[in-house]
Each structure stands twice: as C-alpha cells, then as structure tokens.
Amino acid sequence: MAADGAHLFPLTQTTLAGGAIAIAGPAGYCIDRQTWRDDGESGFVLIAPCTHTDGSDAREGAVAPLVVSVTVGPPGAAADLPEPAALAELAGMPLIAGQTRDGLVLVHLSDGGRSAIPDGDARHWRGAFLQKGHLLGLALYAPEGSALADAEGAAFLTALRARIEALNRSGPR
Numbered sequence: 001m002a003a004d005g006a007h008l009f010p011l012t013q014t015t016l017a018g019g020a021i022a023i024a025g026p027a028g029y030c031i032d033r034q035t036w037r038d039d040g041e042s043g044f045v046l047i048a049p050c051t052h053t054d055g056s057d058a059r060e061g062a063v064a065p066l067v068v069s070v071t072v073g074p075p076g077a078a079a080d081l082p083e084p085a086a087l088a089e090l091a092g093m094p095l096i097a098g099q100t101r102d103g104l105v106l107v108h109l110s111d112g113g114r115s116a117i118p119d120g121d122a123r124h125w126r127g128a129f130l131q132k133g134h135l136l137g138l139a140l141y142a143p144e145g146s147a148l149a150d151a152e153g154a155a156f157l158t159a160l161r162a163r164i165e166a167l168n169r170s171g172p173r
Contacts, residue, residue: 010050011036013167016043016072017134022167023047023070026159028063041074042134047160066142067117068160073135081105081128081135091126099154104129104161106154113149116141121149127157131168136161 011031013024018040023031030050037044047068082090084098084107093109100106105128113124120141127138138157142148148156 012050014045016045016070017041017075020075020132021072021134021136022164023072024163024167025068026063026156026163029068043072045070064142064146064148065117066140066146066148066156068141068157069116069137069139070164071137072131073137075133081130087126087128096123104158106157108153113141117143119144121146123149125149125153125157127161129161131164136164 011033013022014031014036015022016038018038021043023045025031025047028050029047032046032048035044035046047070049063049065051062081100081103082105084100084105085095087105088095088098088107088109091107091109091112093112096108096110098105098107107126109124109126111122113122114120116124116139121144124142125138125140127140129136138160140148140153140157142153146152
C-alpha cells in the first residue's frame with residue numbers, strides 16, 4: 001500500500017451513472033481510479049492492465065498492453081445506435097471499416113490512436129451499444145503494430161461488451 005493510502009487494491013469492477021451500469025474489464029484488466037467520473041446520470045473510466053492501474057511493478061506478458069475508455073451517456077439520450085459512418089464522423093477520424101452486429105456498432109479508425117498512449121498505433125477502435133437505456137461508448141488504443149490496433153481490437157471490444165452486459169443482466173434497471 002502506498003504511504004498516502006491511495007493504492008489499496010486493484011479496482012476490477014465499478015458502477016457508473018449513479019450505480020445503474022456496472023463496468024469491469026476482462027481478467028487482468030482494471031479500472032484506473034484516477035479517471036473514474038460519475039455525475040449520477042453518466043460516467044467515464046479507463047480500463048488498462050492491472051499492473052498499470054494499481055501501482056505495482058509491471059509483469060511482462062501478463063496481459064496485452066492497451067487502454068480502453070468507457071463512456072456511459074445519460075439515460076434516454078440515444079434511442080438508436082449510430083451507424084458506423086456516423087460514429088466515425090463523431091470521432092472526426094477516417095473510417096477503415098465498420099460493422100453493426102448484435103446491437104454493437106464497431107468502427108476501425110485510421111487516426112487518433114497515438115494521442116492516447118505512448119508509442120500508440122495511429123489506428124484504433126471505437127464501439128457503441130445500448131445498455132439499460134444508456135448509450136455506452138468504447139474506445140480501444142494499443143501500441144504501435146499491436147494486433148489489438150488491427151483485427152483483434154474488434155474481438156476485444158466485443159468481449160468487453162459481453163462482459164458489461166453479463167454484469168448488468170440482474171443489476172439495477
């Protein structure tokens with residue numbers, strides 16, 4: 001534990017939007033406490049490898065390095081999901097590819113990834129889905145040349161969405 005008590009345990013799960021939406025990353029990934037924001041109706045967190053969020057020494061090869069932002073919009077702000085082209089336009093980035101499958105919009109963008117992490121790949125992924133009347137936005141940033149900046153990024157965001165949905169099946173409505 002840090003001398004100031006700031007570092008207690010890795011934060012593996014949290015809620016946003018006043019407790020309405022539970023958020024957790026896959027095994028090995030934690031919530032960055034310093035980025036956690038919740039105004040009661042919406043919220044924001046970053047998810048990263050636990051070794052980067054809990055103050056411990058990095059263990060090589062534990063999980064793939066990346067940063068994922070999760071934004072929860074206010075309830076009822078979006079009744080419909082944006083089309084992939086509209087999501088890319090909102091991000092202000094050129095679209096490489098996009099798809100909508102099972103209520104998840106995914107876009108692969110050719111620019112903007114370098115601003116989020118050191119030595120980041122310019123390419124990054126964004127996603128959007130509805131959960132309990134809230135629009136959730138996801139953005140995945142990975143190191144230069146990482147498979148997560150390419151095709152594996154879509155699979156990671158799809159799995160993250162499934163994890164969030166599973167957490168919220170029986171929670172508050």
